[in-house]
Every structure is written in structure tokens, then in C-alpha cells.
Amino acid sequence: VNIVHAREGSTLTLALQGRLDTSTAPDLEAALASSLDGVAALVLDFAGVDYLSSAGLRVLLSAQKRMAAAHGSLALRRVNAAVRDVLDITGFSDFLAIEP
Amino acid sequence: MLRLATQLRLRLLGLVAVTFLAAVFVLWKGETIRARRDVELLLRVNYRDVTTGFSDRADYQLSMTARDIAERLGTSGKLAAEDVAALCEEEEVQEIYDIGTNGVVAGGSRLVGVKVHGEQWSEFLALLEPGAPETMSQPDRPRTSDGKVFKYAAARFPDGSGYIEVGWSEERFLKYLRQRAYGYTRSWHIDERGWIAFADRNGILTSHADMSLAGRSVRDALGLDPAAIPRGDIFRAEILGEEMFCFAGPVRDGYWVLLADPASDVFASRNRFMPQMSAVQLAVFAALFAFVSEMLRRRVAGSVREIGDALRRIAGGDLAGKADVRSSLEFSELSDNINATVDALRSAAEERIRRVEADLELGRTIQQATLPAEFPDEECWRLDASMEAAREVGGDFYDFFPLGETHRAFLVADVSGKGITGALYMMNAKTLVKDALLADPARDPAAALARVNAELCANNPAEMFVTAWIGVLDLETGRAAFANAGHNPPLRLRAGEAPEWLRERSGVPLGCFGNAAYRLRETVLAPGDALFLYTDGVTEAADASNAFFGEDRLVSAVASAPSRDPRALAATVRAAVSAFVGAAPRADDLTILAVQYLGPPERHLKTFPCDATATAASAAYLEEILDGADCPPRPKAQLLVALDEIVSNAVRCSGASGIAVEVRFARDPRGAAVSVSDDGKPFDPLSVPPPDTTLSADERPIGGLGLLLVRETMDAVAYRRAHGCNIFTFRKNFA
Secondary structure, three states: EEEEEEOOOOOOEEEEEEEEEEOHHHHHHHHHHHOOOOEEEEEEEEEEEEEHHHHHHHHHHHHHHHHOOEEEEEEEEEOOOHHHHHHHHHHHHHHHHEEE | OOHHHHHHHHHHHHHHHHHHHHHHHHHHHHHHHHHHHHHHHHHHHHHHHHHHHHHHHHHHHHHHHHHHHHHHOOOOOOHHHHHHHHHHHHHHEEEEEEEEEEEEEEOOOOOOEEEEEOOHHHHHHHOOOOOOOOOOOEEEEEEEEOEEEEEEEEEOOOOOOEEEEEEEEEEHHHHHHHHHHHHHHHHHHHOOOOOEEEOOOOOOOEEOOOHHHHOEHHHHOOOOOHHHHHHHHHEEEEOOEEEEEEEEEEEOOEEEEEEEEEEHHHHHHHHHHHHHHHHHHHHHHHHHHHHHHHHHHHHHHHHHHHHHHHHHHHHHOOOOOOOOOOOOOOHHHHHHHHHHHHHHHHHHHHHEEEEEHHHHHHHHHHHHHHOOOOOEEOOOEEEHHHHHHHHOOOOOEEEEEEEEEEEEEEEEEOOOOOHHHHHHHHHHHHHHHHHHHOOOOOHHHHHHHHHHHHHHHOOOOOOOOOOEEEEEEOOOEEEEEEEEOOOOOOOOHHHHHHHOEEOOOOEEEEEOOOOEEEOOEEEEOOOOOOEEEHHHHHHOOOOOOOEHHHHHHHHHHHHHHOOOOHHHHHHHHHHHHHHHHHHHOOOOOOOEEEEEEEHHHHHHHHEEOOOHHHHHHHHHHHHHHHOOOOOOOOHHHHHHHHHHHHHHHHHHHOOOOOEEEEEEEEOEEEEEEEEEEEOOOOOHHOOOOOOOOOOOOOOOOOOHHHHHHHHHHHOOOEEEEEOOOEEEEEEEEEO
């Protein structure tokens, strides 16, 4: 997966490109681990994400927990239908902020 | 043997005849007694008339003589003494006296100048009294003066100057009697031919109608013993050659009279009357016989016939029939007994029918239970079949099963037997066919038929047979090898062509000849082509007028199906048969099997080492294939997610050395099936319970979500363990 970082103050936006599955989820996990210091609002732009598997979900869950612990926020933006299905089926859309 | 009614009539005839004779006899006897009573009365009355007539006539005659003399003299005192003797002779009397009003004899035979005296003599002085009758008479009796028997009578002179008294001596009186009897015998008739006769005390016949007999003794003349003749009572005797009813009685002075009436006259009325009376009685008794006979015929013979009719109906199979003859107590009881028997029969028959129906139901259950009800849903072929059992269990069956990965067998058969036997035979045949095909590496249906036939012939106690059509479809090529054992030819359906019969020369039905051989035939199905198989229950389905559905209607029905999809074909034909048959009862099982070849499989297979590179490599492989098959983005994403979940799971947990990914495409509906195989330890992901997706992020454990995603997004998922591998398959339709 390609990850493009964009920082504005305490808001970090990561634009993801490709798929988020077992083989690529560790890339996102590593990116998050190195860039979340001082970030109050994390935005993941899914416009370029083809699909999301449970490996990706695990990274999202972990990110959500970390942001919550730091009193920050996590938002997913521009998810496609396949990704939205996965979030709905797994119940992730109940606790993840999903923006258009 | 005579009919009951005839027997009864014969007895009745005997009874009536005896009664008739008895009645005639009683009538005869009664008439006889009446005739005897009548003749006795007649004879007694005549006897009385004869005896009183004698006395009355004597008194009258003597009184008339006295009056004659009184009128001739005119007045008392004119009878001169010298004239007395001449006058006595002239008047045939023995004594004459002229007695004047002073009661003194003025002239006469004796005692002239003597005053009338004595009790007997003085009686006539009453004539001198005013208002006295003109004449008087006395019965004959002995005179007080000399004891001689005399009979006297007297008559007044016309001028009242006294009276004339005359007397008959006994001799003269007897002469009168003789004359009188003679006159009687001439003029007296009893009935038509009866007669009277007089005889004196010596038994001499003094007078008789046949005067030549007079003077002869009664014994000589009439053949009667006078001493033996009962007096004062009626008797029968044969007189002068004729049977007579007789009565004898005294007249006077030893004279007696015999009255006789011929028996033929006495019984004349009876003898004349009897034939008429008998005829009337005969008519009455004949009418009675006819009436009772008719009653018998109606009540007895009619009842017997009704019972007979009822029994015939029952014997004819109408167990609901009732005997209901209530004309008499006996027939009522007989009817009740018959009905009770029939009820028992009917219960037994119904019990038997119930058992047979239970037997049939069991047969149907066996039959249906052995037929596969789940139809294959594979990318290369489709099949639909149905067997609607008739009320009577037939032995139809169909079957289909895979022969390895690449071939599919399907068949339709019809066992000749019915009921439990047919159902069991069918099960046996079905098992033999399947075993024969599965055991044959060449998958030759003709060889399978030959083997099944040999087995069935080796042990076929019920002498049943089976017709069968077996096809083996090669999914790679669409070649359908088939063999036929006496079964109806199937229809082949091609795109844009009319249905075509697959008429090849058939072999004999299975179970007939142990050494029968079967020819292997072949037809090639293009993708989309279909075969339609059926049993004769379809073509021979009959409507209410007993017309068959027939092959032409079958072809029309098949051609009218909206598509060559097996379900559409089967449903169309079933509906057509059902509409044709209407409410008519189904005589035979109705079995249909349709097969459609969809084309060779689109299959892609690649193996990957079971390590961290497997997920990315397999995903790239699948993505390339799906792109090549124009898979839409959303199913493509879902299939890739599912592949990621399954492969990552295998890499993580199975300990396998390699992973194989196979992709096949289905044509209708368009879709893809992905099988992921690994040679790791057995694990069925579907046995893991789904995670709780309602938990919040903090509570949520990691794991289990992957399988949830696969289950939820795929159209079908399946796991099987085969050849030491876990094989997980998931399928997704594109639309």
C-alpha cells in the first residue's frame, strides 16, 4: 500500500493507495507507529483503497484504541462500497467515524 | 328340486282338495238327513190326514144320509112302518128313526112310541134346541142296549118338527171304510210317486194303487213281514223292486195303512242339488286356492326372490348392499343375519384394504426416500428431476451421481412390478447400477447395463424386469455416452432447433435374458444443449377419455419451455401433463429428468509455498484471473478479501507446506468459485463460532472477524477434507 502523509497542525491525514490486507496492513501499522506523536485528529483517506481485510481491521482497531487513549479522534474518509461492507459486517462502523 | 313356492302350492292344493271333499261330504250328509226328516214328516202328516179323513168322511156321509131322508119326508110323522125296510135298503143304513119334537119315536125300525132315553141316544135331542146345527153325528161305539157296535147320525126336518136318526152297523161301517180306502188308494198321492195301501188285521192287502194286488197277503204282494213292520215309526224297505221310505199305522178295527215314498223321490232334490252345489263349492275353493297361492307367491316367493337379489348384489361385490325383506318375522331375521354377515365381510375387506394401503404407503416411502432430492449446482451442468408416484406404487426411479471430477452419470428406469415387491426390486436395481458404474474405470454405461442385467437375471424370483436409460456426461467435452435397456428414447434439445429424439436401437430390458448385450452410444452436447428423459408414465398419461398424452404432445411441451434450463423444462412438461390429464386418476408413476450441459469448466490452478509470501502472491494471481473474466469491482474485492482471510489463516495456523488456489467460473448465474487447499493439519474454519460484533473497540478481541467476513460476503462457502488436505471453497456470483 502507498501511504501519503499530510500534516496540518495536530491533524494527520494519511491517504492510502492499494489494498489493505494481510500483506499490506503491516505497512500501515508501521506508518502509524512512527507518526502519531502530537496528533489529536487522525484522518485515513480510503479513496484509493480497493478493499480491506481483517488484517486491516486489526490495524484500524489498534489505531482507534490508541487515539482514544490520547483523547484524540480517528476518522475514515471516502470508503468504497466493498470497504463499507466490511466495516458494516464486522460492526466497525458502529464505533469508527466514517466521513464521506 | 322343486321351488319352495311350488312345494307350498302343492301342499296347499292337497289341503284345499281334502277340504273340498270334506265339505261336499258334509253337504251330502246334511242333505240326506234333511231329506229323511222331510220324508218322515211327510209320511206322518199323510198318515194323520188319512186317519182323520176316514172318520170325518164317515160322519159327513152318514149325516148327509140323515138329512137326505129328512128332506125327502119333509116333516115328522110321515114315515110309514111298511116303508122303513125299503128306505133302509135304499139309503144303505141299518136303522132309521123319526123323532118328533116331543122326543118320542114317531116312526122307524124299532121302538116306535118310545121316548128317547139313555145318555148316548139322548145326545141328538140337542137338535131340538133353538140355534142347534142341522146335523149331528156320533163315533161308532157299542150300544148300551145290546152291545152291538153302531154308528149314528141325525138331521133336523126342514120344518123343525123333529129329526131323523140313522145308524150304520159295524159291518156297514167297515164296508164304507173299504170303499173309502179303495178311493184313497186311487186318489191319494204322496209327492210324485208315493202311495198308500190298506191291510186288514190278517195281513191281507185290502186296497192298493195296483188293484191286482188286492186280496193278496202283504207278504206275497209287497214282500213285507207284517209282524216285523214297526208301527208308528218310519222305516226303509225294498218294495216291488224299489227302495221305499215307509210308515205304517193303524186305521181302525185291525185295519192299518202303509204309506210309502220312493227313496229316489225323497233324495231327488238332494241328488239334483248336489252337483250344482259341488260346482259352486269347487269354484269357491278354486278361488280360495288361487288367492292363497298368489299370496304365497307374493309373500314367500317374492321375499325369497328379494333375498336372492340382495345376495346376488352382495356376491357381485356390492358390500354396501343390504337385504331388507320385512314381510315376515322369518324373512326379517334372515335379512338381519345376511346384513350382519355382510357387515363382517365388509369390515374384513376394509381391514385388508387398509393393510394393502399401508403396504403401498410404505412402498412409496421407500421409493421416494431412495431418490436424490438435492440437485447438482455445478458450473458445467445442471439437472432437475421428479418422480410423482401413482396411487399404486410403481417402480420408477431416477438417479445421478459424479463419476470422479470430470464425469456425471444420470439415469431413468422403470421397474415392471408394483407394490412393495416393485419398490424393493427398484432399490436393488438402483444400487446395482450405481455400483456397476462406480466400479468401472471406463465409465461405460453399456457395460454397466450388461453387469446389472446379469446380476438381476441370476436371482429374479419375482420375474420382474427394468427398463433403463443411462447417460454419462463428460464435463470437459460435453460428450454423453449412453446405453438403453428397453427404455423410452430421450429428447435432445439444441439451440435454435426443434427437439430431436435420440432413437437408437435399444437393448432388451434388464432382468430378461442373462446374456443380453447393450450397445454403447454417444451424443455430443454443445454448451447449452439439454437432454430430456422420462418414463412411460408421461407419454401414457391418460385423460378422462382414455387418450394418451403421447410423444407429439411431449415434443410440443418440451419445445414450448421458456428455456432449456432443466427446472424450466421439467416444470413445463409436468404442467402440460397435469393440464392434459385433468381430474382423471393417474395410473402410473410420472418420472422426468432433464440435464443441461453448460460447457467445459473454466479452471485455473496455482500452488504457492505456505509462507508469508502466499497471501500477496495468491491475491495477485486471483486478481489477474478475475480481471481477465471481467469481474465487477465489488465481487472482486469481496473475493480477494475472502482469499486473504483463508490463505492468511492457513499460513498462520496449518503448518502446511504448500497452498493451492483453484478458480472456476460458473456460467449461469455468472460467478466464480475459489478453492483453497492446504496439506496442513485438519481444521474446519466453519466450526468456529462467529465473533460478537456488537462489542465496542475496547472490549473487542482480535481474530474471528476474517471468517465472519467470508461467510457474510460469499454466496456459498464449504469445507471438506480430502486426500490429506483441507479444502475450503467459496463462491460469489457476479450480479
